[in-house]
Amino acid sequence: MSKPDLKAMLEKAYQIGQFLVEKAEESSTFLILTHFDADGLAAGSILAASLIRLNAPFHIRAVNDLNEKLIEDALKIRHEILVFSELGSGYLDVIENKCSTGKTVIIDHHPVVGRADKFPYHINPCSYGFDGSKDISGAGVMYLVAKEMRGDNTDLSVLAVVGALGDTQDRNERRRLDGLNALIVEEASNSGFLKEGIDLILFGRETRPLHKALASTTSPFLPGLSGREDRCLSLLSSANIDLKKGDRWRTVSDLTDEEKRRLISRIVEHLSAEGRELEAARSLIGSVYTLLREEPGTILRDGREYATALNACGRMGKHGLGISACLGDRESILQVEDVLKEYRATLAGYMELIIENRSLTRETKHMVVVRGENSIDERMSGAVSSMLSISGHHDKSKVLLVVTRAEDGSAKVSARIRENLKNSPIDLGKVMYEASARNDGIGGGHKVAAGAKVPIEKLEPFLKDVEDELARCLGK
Structure with a gap:
């Protein structure tokens, strides 16, 4: 990776x-194609x-992934300027074949695949020496551009923070x-829009009764x-x-420091009694981000809750609801809460299913593969793989893959690097790209989180190629 060059990146944002x-x-009409997850929304x-x-x-329009047919269908919508938001950099060849590069804008943070020089309006932190999986999210890059569009767009900084949290760019010991x-x-803090602090990271920190907050926590x-x-x-x-x-239920924010210590101690004892690793308990303490302009007691007040709500809207097919929330619609907050409740129940159900049914999991020398083709919705594959990767349920020295069946019948694979491999030479984005290309598919992504789609009949050879690629990366 080249030396980070923030100055050059900001010049491109300008x-x-x-x-x-x-x-x-000029009164041009814009078409925005954005990814359907929290960062994309x-x-x-x-x-x-x-x-x-x-x-x-x-x-x-929010989309699950990019392919030629999706772009062809999108181009039927009247527009003068096409913007790819939080996607596109990994599909430059496909975009070049279908779109006018001079009227196409790509704002992304995923690794670049293809000729970026063909696109005069393409910005990606990876091109300037930054790591798009932890230094800045897609929403963060978009915010840098938005600041150059209007000086009063600094209030949108909170959405960049929410996007980064949704992209789990807080994957470190301090969270x-x-x-x-x-x-x-x-910038958001200095402008009075955000407050950063240290606390227990339980879902519903300010909004839910203690027992509900603890039960609602699924990450970890x-x-x-x-x-x-x-x-x-x-x-x-x-x-x-x-x-x-x-008569009032207490929330996590009401606890004294001593009560918080006792709670963590009991969670550690519980996990130990269950025969589980204690990694989950350690990740319950870290930085929290409070959106000061949101009403206290609402799910949009806490940055991680906001991000989870957006993920819920995206993965449950309610993209418009999530976008409306981001644009300031607070009348639909009850609808968002309902979608979030359904999403969390679905996610918890998948986790229990995987933990209790070991037949769904297959281990090789370098991989843990969860075969969810007949049981896990493809829209939930990324969320399930992310949650499993920090849960401590499987060998942390192996790469985690979750397989689902896409709507078109192909196999969709979501891959994550586990804790013990985060400093390894493995680049999952490259592994997914190489293995999928050899099996009539398409793939790519970050070093620690990536994905692929391949014809279902090519799934087994694809998995073998992934295993071989991992062995090559590790020199084994």
Whole structure:
């Protein structure tokens, strides 16, 4: 990786920002294709908000992944400027074949595959020496561009933070956003939009009764507690923690430091009794991000809850609801909560299914493969693989793959690097790209998180090629 060059990257952000403003002033219509996960919805919404402030007409569509047919269908929508948001850099050859490069903008953070020099309006941190999997998210890159479109777009910084959290760019011991993300956090904090602190990272930190917050926490997944309010009540009671103050249920934010220590101690004891690794308990303490302009007691007040809500909207097929929330619609908050509840129940169900049915899991020398073709919705594959990768349920010295069946009948594979391999020479994006290309598929992604799609009949040879690629990377 080359030496980071923030100055050059900001110059490119300025160039693209000015191009978008120029086209908006010409009354051009924009078509935004954005990824359907939390980072993608946040990124697309940052651009949408910026265009609204410029009175520019636009269409926005959230997509699962890119392929030739999807681009062909999208191009039927009337537009003058096409923007790929939080995707596109890994599909430059496909985009070049279908789109006018001079009227195409690509704002992404995934590794670049193809001739980036063919696209004058393409920005990606990987091209400037930054790591797109931890230094800055797609929403973060979009925010850098948005700042160059209007000086008063700094309020959109919180969406960049939400996008980074949704992309789990806090995967470190402190659970903190670092790199360029930290600069955006600082800007949002200095502008009065955000507050960063250290606390227990339980879902519903300010909004849910203690037992519900503990039961609702699925990242990390706590075996025997996640999804089990009865067991959470019992654990809290054994830790001598009062659940109510008068008639009001207490929340995590109400706990004293001593109560928090007792709670973590009991969770550690629980995991030990279950025969589980203690990694999950350690990741329950870290940086928390509070959105100060959101109403206290709502799911959008905490950055991680906001990100989870967007992931829920995206993966449950409610893209428009998530985008509306990002654009300031607070009347639909109850709908978002309903979708979130369904999403979390679905995710917890998949985790229990995988943990309890060992026949779904196959281990090789370098991989743990979860075969979910007949049991896991393809839209949930990324969320399931991310959760499993930090759960401690499988060998951490092996790469994790979750296989599902895509809508078109092909096999969709979501891959994650485990804890013990994070400093290894394995680049999952390259592994997925090489193995899928040899099996009539398409793949790519970050060093630590990647994916692929291959014809279902090519799944077994694809998995063998992945195993061989991993062995080659490790010199074995």
